[in-house]
Amino acid sequence: MATLKEIPDVTGFRNAIKETTGLVVVHFSASWAPQCGQMNEVLSELAKDPGYINVTFIKLEAEDVPEISEEYSISAVPTCVFVRRGKLLDRLDGANVAELTKKVKLLASQSDVSVPSMPEPPKEDLNSRLKRLINTEEVMLFMKGNPSEPKCGFSRQIVQILNENNVKFGSFDILADEEVRQGLKTYSNWPTYPQLYSKGELLGGLDIVKELAESGELKSQLPAQQSLDDRLKGLINKAPVMVFMKGEKAVPRCGFSKQTVAILNDTGIDYDTFDILSDEEVRQGLKTFSNWPTYPQLYVKGELVGGLDIIKELQESGELLTILKDGQ
Structure with missing residues (x-):
């Protein structure tokens, strides 16, 4: 059965x-x-x-x-x-x-009939993908393997240094994606791995990280560690109108996010977005922080307005534009 x-x-x-x-x-x-x-x-x-x-x-x-x-x-x-x-x-x-x-x-x-093929998913160009990966976390490590199972001695050493200095970081296994592995060398003009990034900028490889750790300068080169609540508050208040969604304003990555972007674009009001697919901590933490279980989420002046259903209702009642204007 x-x-x-x-x-x-x-x-x-x-x-x-x-x-x-x-x-x-x-x-x-x-x-x-x-x-x-x-x-x-x-x-x-x-x-x-x-x-x-x-x-x-x-x-x-x-x-x-x-x-x-x-x-x-x-x-x-x-x-x-x-x-x-x-x-x-x-x-x-x-x-x-x-x-x-x-x-x-x-x-x-019915037997097989001639039908149109389903649409191909949009393909992200390599440079956009690399930029998105580098900015997945404020501190991002491109390495061989992952922090719990490094696949080379250099990666093992840099993970150990970051852990000893209580650095919170994300990682990407370059062995899992040859396009990223080769493309990032050109993108950042750095021929070897591991590579450590801070706020989207290349800090260096193992030798540089070792020198910074030994001189006591490593933490000063990295963003200050924030509590999750403080980080979420900062993101929510990054712009007067903020949308937490799947994908970015230019490339929504789910139908709900695409509809939200279309509605907001029609208002002519400026807004910023955050891709919750790029940060699992934010994706899960914001659900608890705002007591709202789904995405997208719209915030105005740091206050939650709601998700797509509420945005649609506000649009239909004519209240959405007023709320957004009040946030400017």
């Missing part, structure tokens, strides 16, 4: 699509949305139906797989897409049980 498969990540989804030749029903869901629970119950029942033995039913948390949500232009939940052999056949936006059942029955009965 088939079941509704819950897939947690991009790799699992890609493999599931690749391995399946029949119809795939993908539910883009969110744990906080009650309508999604109703759709999951219906899909679970359909999966048990022996008439749909060749149909694969998949549930994805839309916010956990922004790359996939972007590919399928997911702007709200629940949304179901119907795929066969990697090609998009149809979609259903919203919680319409009758229509869902109708589409599954119809598409499951």
Whole structure:
């Protein structure tokens, strides 16, 4: 008997699509949305139906797989897409049980037909990607392996020095990405690894970090360590109008963020953004700090306005522009 498969990540989804030749029903869901629970119950029942033995039913948390949500232009939940052999056949936006059942029955009965390929995800150019990676954390280490398992002696030594000096840092394993490994040498004009960056600027490699540590100057070359709450307050107040979203203003990386950007752009009010995909500490910490479990989040003068649903309501009532202007 088939079941509704819950897939947690991009790799699992890609493999599931690749391995399946029949119809795939993908539910883009969110744990906080009650309508999604109703759709999951219906899909679970359909999966048990022996008439749909060749149909694969998949549930994805839309916010956990922004790359996939972007590919399928997911702007709200629940949304179901119907795929066969990697090609998009149809979609259903919203919680319409009758229509869902109708589409599954119809598409499951059809043989392969000529359909347009699903859109390719937008490709980020290398320099933009390197800049984004370098700025993932205020202190960023590009190394071989990771801090808990360095893959060369130089990386092991620099991690030890940073830990001994109680430096909080992010890291990137250059062995996992040859494009980054080669590109960063040119981008920063530094031919070897590890490489340590502070606030987006190259500090140097192991020799320089050793010298700074031995002279007692290392901490003065790095940003002062902040508590998470202080860091979040600083980010929230970075601009009068701040949006914490997936991706950046120019390249939103989920449908919810794309809609928010479009609404704010229409107001003509200036705003700044922070990519929560670039910083897991901020992504998780801000949920607790503001007691708001989802993204995007809009702040005006340091105060939380809300997420996409509230932004839409304010836009429809004509109040959004007033709130944003008051923040200027």
